[in-house]
Every structure is written in C-alpha cells, then in structure tokens.
Amino acid sequence: MNSFSALQARENAAGQFEQVVVQRQIDDLPPGDLLIRVQYSSLNYKDALSASGNRGVTKNFPHTPGIDAAGVVEASAVPEFSVGDEVIVTGYDLGMNTSGGFGQYIRIPAAWALKRPQGLSLREAMILGTAGLTAALCVDKLEQAGVTPGAGPILVTGASGGVGSVAVALLNQLGYSVTAATGKVEQAGLLKILGAQEVIGRSQLLEGSERPLLKERWGGAVDCVGGDILVNLLKSLRYGASAACCGLTAGVALNGSVLPFILRGVNLLGVDSVELPLVVKASMWDKLSLQWKLNLEPLVTEVSLAQLPEAMARILAGQQVGRVLVSLG
Structure with a gap:
C-alpha cells in the first residue's frame, strides 16, 4: 500500500x-x-x-x-x-x-x-504526548529548584487544559498540595478527581494587578498560560519559591517588575519540550513509564x-x- x-x-x-x-x-x-x-x-x-x-x-x-x-x-x-x-x-x-x-x-x-518504554503502551504514550512530557519537565524543574511537598501549595494555571491537567495529577501523585486555577470552574469535579485540593477561578489570579507585590501564598507553580496571570503569580510566590513557565494562551508579554526576584528571591524557570536533547526526553519518558506513571x-x-x-x-x-x-x- x-x-x-x-x-x-x-x-x-x-x-x-x-x-x-x-x-x-x-x-x-x-x-x-x-x-x-x-x-x-x-x-x-x-x-x-x-x-x-x-x-x-x-x-x-x-x-x-x-x-x-x-x-x-x-x-x-x-x-x-x-x-x-x-x-x-x-x-x-x-x-x-x-x-x-x-x-x-x-x-x-x-x-x-x-x-x-516498556511501561507504556503506544496509546498511553499519546494520552501523555507533548502535553504530558511538558508537564513532567515542569515538575522536574521545580524539584531541581528545591520545591518540595512541604513548601506549600503548588498553583497550576490553565489546569483544565492538556499540560495543566497532567501536572495536577502528577503533583498530587508525588505528594504536593495542588491548587488548580481554571477559566472553566465547571470542571472543578474533574480537577478534584485528578488530585487538586482546591480549585479557583482564573479571575482570582488577576486581582491586585496594579500592585508590585502580593501576599506570599504559593510554594511553587506550573504556569501554562503566561501573560498577566504569570506576572501576578510571581508576585505571590513564597520566599525562594519557583514557577515553571511553559505556555502562552493568556499572552506573551511579561509586564511586571523585578521586585519578586530581588526582594523574595523567586525563580522563573523556562520549560521547552520541542528542541530538548533526545537523552533528556528519554529520561522523562522513562519516569512517566515507571515511578511517575499516571492513570x-x-x-x-x-x-x-x-x-x-x-x-x-x-x-x-x-x-x-x-x-x-x-x-x-
């Protein structure tokens, strides 16, 4: 044929x-x-x-x-x-x-x-796909930056989308307390099945946009949307906390200040899954097929x-x- x-x-x-x-x-x-x-x-x-x-x-x-x-x-x-x-x-x-x-x-x-990998079928691999790989890379970056389950709640933005939903499930499996932020609050039930302890509306993350810093709240974050939501979550990271950034659906501009970085020592971690060396992709797929395997x-x-x-x-x-x-x- x-x-x-x-x-x-x-x-x-x-x-x-x-x-x-x-x-x-x-x-x-x-x-x-x-x-x-x-x-x-x-x-x-x-x-x-x-x-x-x-x-x-x-x-x-x-x-x-x-x-x-x-x-x-x-x-x-x-x-x-x-x-x-x-x-x-x-x-x-x-x-x-x-x-x-x-x-x-x-x-x-x-x-x-x-x-x-032996631990994944072809179907399971594509349920994960680039979204699942990206979510795993975000969690891995947070771990490398020293974010632990005891660091406080981890915020996942765009949580009902592909990357966000896998990140919620993976963080929960690893013992983190997860707050899922979504523009689809009607999906709160699904997000809680995946392991979110709390579900909040996207609009809550835009409150206080005019202020250079907000009350410390998050022990870490996986941001799938970018834009003003990313800027505001950086303002509310706890001292020394990190956010892994992998999305742009809310915009590509980063209109914030340096204050979260120089007063609270927070970290913004960029995540790319496209041009990543194959050996790094392989290590993530191995994790996703074994100790990080998800339903x-x-x-x-x-x-x-x-x-x-x-x-x-x-x-x-x-x-x-x-x-x-x-x-x-």
Missing part, C-alpha cells in the same frame, strides 16, 4: 484555511531514516495553530499537522532501529514544517525517535481524523478539557 489517510490543512480560494482528510502517497513524504506507521497521535494547541494557517508555526501549505506520533517502524535506514520497533516521536520539526502525526505514515530522522483515562477524549477539525475549533476557542487522543489505526 502506497497511499494513506491524512488530515491536510490548506488554504481555499477565499483565502481561508480548512482541514480535510485526504489520501496521500508515501513517496510524497520528506526524506528520512525511519518510515513509521502511526497508530496514535494527540492534539495540542500548536497543532490547532498550524492547522488554522499560523505561519509562525508552519510556513508552507498544504500541510499535515501533528507534533506527536506513536507507531511502528515500517522501514529503517539505520542500525539503531529495526522494522517492527514501537517508537514515540514528539517535537523537533514534526508537524510544524515536516509532515506530522495526523497522517497514518510519517518519515523522519532517526534522531527524533525514541523506542517505546489519565478520566482526561481522555478519543477522536478520529475526521473528528479532528471540530476538536481543533474547541481548543482554539479555549473550550478543550483534558487530552484529545487521535486514533489512526
């Missing part, structure tokens, strides 16, 4: 972007060391940006998005991988300017692929390629909850 199904984002005659399921040819895939038959992918905010024509993410169209993929090696040009190996691919250029995981086949450099089934919505455009519209509108698993089997 040389043809396969893929979601394609393309610009129509009216200059608008649409997403349609098409038949593509394996021969049309970019060159690479590994041909992988994709069984599962997952939907991330960046995928929706790519599919809607955001040229800061994807330069050329038509294009198949999907920054995550898990599947089976069908052909290998390198000794490190054999036909039949089950692999995970996240980040690098997959789904950005390289044909991505929303197609039944991808062809990639071997340096982008990891063999599936995330309450978070999962499973969709087909044909259902993806509707799911993308939801995530762009800020309405998506939890993780969207894409089945390509």
